[in-house]
Amino acid sequence: MHAEKLQSFVLSSLDYGDSDRIVSLFTLEHGRIKAFARGARKSRKRFGPALEAFARIDVQARIKEGLSTLQQADIISIYPAIRADLERIAHALYACELVDVITPEGHPIPRLYRLLAAYLDRLETEAAVEGDRRFFEVNLLNILGYRPSLESCTRCDSPFMEGGAWLQEGGETVCRFCCAGGKQLSSATLKALSACLKTGIFGQIDFPAASMQQAGYLLDEAISAHSGRRLRSLEFLQQISG
Ligand SMILES: [Zn+2]
Structure with a gap:
């Protein structure tokens, strides 16, 4: 299963365990999805501030029913x-x-x-x-x-x-x-x-x-x-x- 590039907004973000996050995204391509962001809390290198609520981001994700996997997120706007x-x-x-x-x-x-x-x-x-x-x-x-x-x-x-x-x-x-x-x-x-x-x-x-x-x-x-x-x-x- 290859990763897809999606345009999205972060609807909400939930801490998971010590280092991960589960985010709810509203994507142009698939509508609302839930995605697992491994290491999002531990290392800010990978996702940075991209996973805050109402950020507009382009993501690379493996889409799976129930819980997708987020591989990369690039900020389009955090609406300063x-x-x-x-x-x-x-x-x-x-x-x-x-x-x-x-x-x-x-x-x-x-x-x-x-x-x-x-x-x-x-x-x-x-x-x-x-x-x-x-x-x-x-x-x-x-x-x-x-x-x-x-x-x-x-x-x-x-x-x-x-x-x-x-x-x-x-x-x-x-x-x-x-x-x-x-x-x-x-x-x-x-x-x-x-x-x-x-x-x-x-x-x-x-x-x-x-x-x-x-x-x-x-x-x-x-x-x-x-x-x-x-x-x-x-x-x-x-x-x-x-
Ligand atoms: Zn009437």
Whole structure:
């Protein structure tokens, strides 16, 4: 079995034994993989700082189901500006943990790879803002096929009119005839979220303050329904932003 050259982001990194590390990588070619990095803690010569969370690296790896083997890692960027700012670190760690928990293992998802790359590039050049985080989230859900319905009721299929929609548990959106309570989502919020899916470029969509909050309720619900567990980095993010 020969080693493959892969483009990747480090999603997380776990110490193993006295000298090794197991890293979770999001690769362009194979999607999310787990890889064993022998000697990564003992000798920094081989991997250096390449295996830190949200580093962008080119790797040589032997791919094997379950646990691949990392042979070499070359840094493309460690995103120094992100690493100098606590809020940006919190957002970058959150984005990586989200990809880590929500994507299937061993399935290439090139659109999501490009979205994560675009988000980290954005964080490297701009301050961390909630609008960019929400832009990342709604596009991520869309790419994975988990997009909440923004145009019509998930129960009766009638289109959302100017009155907007009502948010149910798990991120379900329903019309006012099908709902028995829940938070209201204005049509401006639904439109802003739809607009996020029509451009791949960060910073193009402006969320009015009320819509930002409503979009947050919807995306938080949808993400927790699909990620299966509470994200550790979310608490850190909330502490920093609060
Ligand atoms: Zn309905």
